[in-house]
Ligand SMILES: Nc1ncnc2c1ncn2[C@@H]1O[C@H](COP(=O)(O)OP(=O)(O)OP(=O)(O)O)[C@@H](O)[C@H]1O
């Protein structure tokens with residue numbers, strides 16, 4: 001009985017009940033950190049150990065592959081045996097496994113290929129062109145999301161009701177052609193994995209019976225984020241007979257924008273027979289200050305399923321709130337505080353920095369790198385490794401050096417301009433034979449007319465574009481060059497037309513690259529360049545970017561700070577958590593303010609963020625942030641006001657040399673009328689104030705540091721950009 005004791009030992013009575021309940025349908029509905037995932041793991045162990053279920057008979061669905069690996073490890077530890085045969089995975093990985101095993105029944109070629117969303121988009125564009133469909137009326141991204149949306153709802157082209165609507169009929173026609181092309185090429189997109197495996201089971205009664213027989217129990221974590229298709233898939237697989245255990249939290253439903261249906265929780269209770277609903281109310285993760293703050297925040301949402309959460313833990317430290325002068329100061333505060341925490345004895349991996357938008361990581365990453373603090377971006381790429389950033393950098397590299405083959409290949413058809421892989425192969429072959437670079441081969445091919453027709457025109461247009469960008473940017477400053485190139489190469493437009501969060505994030509990242517360039521020339525962020533303008537600065541900037549992307553890479557097992565978006569933090573926990581950029585427009589994200597229901601989803605995302613913290617939580621925001629290439633004044637997020645004061649404490653600066661002096665720091669929510677310096681003969685200035693300079697003209701004070709004679713201010717001048725000026729010398733007049 002030792003093993004059974006191990007399974008039940010570390011559970012409270014409600015968890016105990018859930019884990020050891022007789023087999024049947026069960027819904028565990030409970031708030032964050034109440035042990036839902038723990039219950040799921042222990043229930044699997046119980047089913048195997050006590051109910052005698054074979055490892056082969058368990059199907060467990062998790063949200064990420066990492067969660068699946070963790071679940072397997074924890075199970076092996078509980079049961080003391082190796083469990084390579086258990087089916088634990090994400091919906092996609094399980095569907096994939098089914099299709100690989102039964103490719104014939106699924107009417108797929110044996111070596112079918114999975115395509116990602118970029119491949120999918122390329123395919124859609126080709127179809128639009130081949131069929132002479134106007135891509136202004138039917139933007140490729142829209143067609144792509146229409147197709148994915150249909151698949152998520154389980155709809156094949158003939159099942160979409162067009163109601164005589166010509167526009168919709170065209171969409172459906174494209175969907176049909178897309179599907180035909182995929183069938184011919186043996187291509188399977190992500191949505192198809194699920195839909196195809198659903199159809200596989202539905203249309204093969206013998207196979208379905210086999211799996212229904214085989215799986216003795218189906219378990220699902222993070223059930224609140226399942227979509228319509230996933231729900232249908234579970235329903236089919238269980239045949240409403242195989243018992244299911246699902247765990248979830250309606251307050252943590254954060255993927256509505258991707259088709260997740262929180263209603264699935266209620267549907268489950270209604271549709272699955274004799275569902276036992278268990279509520280867990282004790283939170284084991286966080287201090288009571290953190291938990292109460294999260295409870296208060298989420299209470300601002302209407303239409304919740306209602307759950308109570310309490311903790312027996314201590315109140316702990318209050319949540320620290322820090323208002324940075326700007327995003328850089330915010331990052332400095334975070335990294336300095338992390339250093340203190342490490343000195344206090346925390347491991348770096350116990351500390352996480354969470355943010356709403358991907359682009360926010362750039363300033364944080366640079367500050368971490370500068371301070372020699374190893375970090376890892378969880379569930380995503382580091383800033384300089386992101387696809388859109390690498391594309392932009394490839395254009396810039398090509399401006400400096402046409403012979404950079406890797407960069408040329410990377411962007412020759414990005415955004416798509418009709419240069420196919422065959423043309424690129426011809427170029428490559430030519431270059432190899434003549435022993436020249438691709439750029440050279442391309443020119444030779446145009447000169448001797450061996451590249452002609454449509455391909456020739458497209459190549460010519462590309463060569464012209466690069467030359468034109470080069471000419472147009474001559475004499476520009478670094479950030480202007482970058483702004484010009486990302487705009488006129490149409491990279492921004494390319495991603496802007498992408499629907500949803502992903503495209504938005506890519507546009508934000510590109511804009512963030514302009515910010516990086518500005519900061520670079522001001523010597524704020526990366527190493528300051530030796531020489532000032534244009535090409536030289538560009539070269540220095542590109543080298544730094546290359547270094548940033550490779551050199552400081554921490555390997556997976558190194559003890560390093562964890563950076564991730566709030567979305568990817570779901571299900572995880574860390575002793576120390578920072579949430580950066582808690583500002584209106586950023587979090588809640590401005591996109592969410594336009595669509596009904598989205599604000600509540602942002603609030604749930606905030607609830608997810610707060611409840612990741614175990615012992616200490618920091619919320620930070622910047623009063624001035626560079627966004628979309630320019631400085632904007634930011635307001636503290638409404639979410640901060642929704643957390644009662646009693647759980648929060650404002651952090652003020654402790655007057656370190658590398659930071660602005662205390663007197664300059666405006667208090668949270670107060671006006672910025674704080675004195676920049678107290679010196680008698682110097683003018684009294686405040687952040688955000690307009691000033692006049694005899695040479696640079698009018699500008700706004702963005703930042704300040706140092707004291708007395710040595711105090712410096714950063715001023716954003718119209719037309720002159722940002723400059724740091726020493727107050728003692730600069731003749732600034734307040735306006
Ligand atoms: N009975 C218990 N005794 C001690 N610690 C527990 C108990 N139950 C859960 N925990 C611990 O509490 C923390 C939260 O548990 P778990 O991650 O399972 O919660 P969850 O409900 O899945 O959270 P989330 O909603 O964030 O996914 C974990 O560190 C877990 O080990």
Ligand SMILES: [Mg+2]
Nearest residue numbers: 036037038571
């Ligand atoms: Mg969990």
